[in-house]
Structures are given as structure tokens and as C-alpha cells.
Amino acid sequence: MKCFLFLLYLLSAFNEPLAYQDKKPCTLDTTGKYALVNGINIYYEEYGTGESLLLLHGNSQSIEAFKMQIPEFAKYYHVIAVDTRGHGKSGDDGKTYNYDLFAEDMNALLMHLKISKTNIVGWSDGGNTGLILAMKHPDKVKKLAVMGANIFIDSSVVDDWVFKELNRQLKEMQNDTTQWAKNRIRRINLLLTEPKYSFSDLNKITCPVLVLAGEKDVVKERHTRNIAKNIAKATLIIAPNETHDFPAENPESFNKLILDFLKEN
Numbered sequence: 001m002k003c004f005l006f007l008l009y010l011l012s013a014f015n016e017p018l019a020y021q022d023k024k025p026c027t028l029d030t031t032g033k034y035a036l037v038n039g040i041n042i043y044y045e046e047y048g049t050g051e052s053l054l055l056l057h058g059n060s061q062s063i064e065a066f067k068m069q070i071p072e073f074a075k076y077y078h079v080i081a082v083d084t085r086g087h088g089k090s091g092d093d094g095k096t097y098n099y100d101l102f103a104e105d106m107n108a109l110l111m112h113l114k115i116s117k118t119n120i121v122g123w124s125d126g127g128n129t130g131l132i133l134a135m136k137h138p139d140k141v142k143k144l145a146v147m148g149a150n151i152f153i154d155s156s157v158v159d160d161w162v163f164k165e166l167n168r169q170l171k172e173m174q175n176d177t178t179q180w181a182k183n184r185i186r187r188i189n190l191l192l193t194e195p196k197y198s199f200s201d202l203n204k205i206t207c208p209v210l211v212l213a214g215e216k217d218v219v220k221e222r223h224t225r226n227i228a229k230n231i232a233k234a235t236l237i238i239a240p241n242e243t244h245d246f247p248a249e250n251p252e253s254f255n256k257l258i259l260d261f262l263k264e265n
Helices: 002-015 018-023 099-112 125-136 160-172 179-193 199-204 221-229 251-263
Strands: 033-037 040-047 052-056 078-082 118-123 141-147 209-214 234-239
Touching: 033 099, 040 099, 052 099, 052 125, 099 125, 118 125, 125 141, 125 199, 141 251, 160 179, 199 221, 209 221, 209 251, 221 234, 234 251
Parallel strands: 052 078, 052 118, 118 141, 141 209, 209 234
Antiparallel strands: 033 040, 040 078
16 A cells, blocks of 8 residues: 555656646745745745744645645744745756755755744655755754655665656656656656765754654655664654655644644753
């Protein structure tokens, strides 16, 4: 069942037309903004007041992925929801995608917004970016919650069928020269090759971290547990019966876990 659910995720995420991904409006009332950082225009939306809370979505997603989180989180925090470079409405300069680059984009955005320290929630790829930001810029992160993140990629992290499915998609697109296909290939290659850290690198993280994954997550439980084990101030939660799509499939439970963690002294 876990394999089947994640296969549906892969197929829906990577086969959705880029025009739809880039132009689908958020279902919330909002006025989006752009910030020129790291040589590209990063699109972001702001909601609520209070301490800042940066939301980082997953591969081939956009701000829309957090439509069930933003209204609830904005009751208590100044939410900054971001489209990662090459995703949603954000720009792109053709550089190879990697999570270090994404993390530097977010660091530059925080400087642009004059935010010295922020809370972060990252889902999947967004969790990877959050972990790297906390490793490389520990002074910028007050609290970090990651959902379904990974710190490196090999068969100890996900099952072999995931690699086979992604490689099948690459082969399917090898003769497609459209811009949509080119960007899709870059996103898949990101999943196949990144990140490239080790568990010991997580020792650099000094802030409290909530390490979340679903019991039926595509990221293997042992990997998630080792992430938590190597962060000094980590809290681990393996959510019973949940999948990699926990934030979308059971937002009420997910939101409560996040808010409880953020509100802890």
C-alpha cells in the first residue's frame, strides 16, 4: 500500500503540466510578492502576524501544497509561504537544482525581508532544504519541523522501486525538448542525486527540531529515526497510519503537531 500511494504521488507530481503548476492560484485571498534574490525572482505570500514561520513545499509542488495549513498557522504566526526556484511562480536561472542552492535562496530571502531568525516547516524536499539551512545558517532558525525529509539518497532511504520509477520517467522524456520536460527532468534528477550529507553533519543543528514522518512514509523509518538521533534537540514522531502526504491527507492532526511543537517553551 505504501508503494502504491507514493507511486500515485510521483505520477501526479511529475505528470502535471508545468503551466498548471506555475499558474494555479492559491485558494486563499492573497497578494503575492516577488523578491530578487540569488539572481532570480522568488515568489512568496504573507499571512498573519507574530513570529515568522517559513513554509517550504516539496518537489514539483508550490505554495498551494500548504492550503490546508496556511489559514490555521496564520492565526498565530506571520506565515511566509514560498515557491521554490523553478516551481510555482518563482523564476529560474538554469542552474542545476540542489538543496544547498535552495537553502541559500531562502537565506537570501530572509535577508531581503529583514528577518533575522525564523521558524520553519518543510515538507519532503522542503524538509531537506530546512535541515541544510539549519546546518549552514544556525543563527537564522529558531525552530524547525520537517516532514518526510532525507539527508542523503540511496536504497537505505527509499525502496529500489522508487529509483526504477523515476528512471522510467526520465527515459520516457529523453526525446522531449519542451521547456516543461526540461524542467521536469531537472526535478527528477534532484530526487535521484540529492541531498549529499551524512548523519554526522546534522550535529551542526542547534535549534529544536521536530522530525516527522508517516508510518507508511516512502522514506524508510530507520532513516527518519537516524535523522532525529543525530540532532541534539530533536523530537521524533512517526505518525501512525500516515503516509508521505500526511499534511494533505490529515491536515487537522498534522497542524496540531506542528503548532504544539512551535508553542513549546
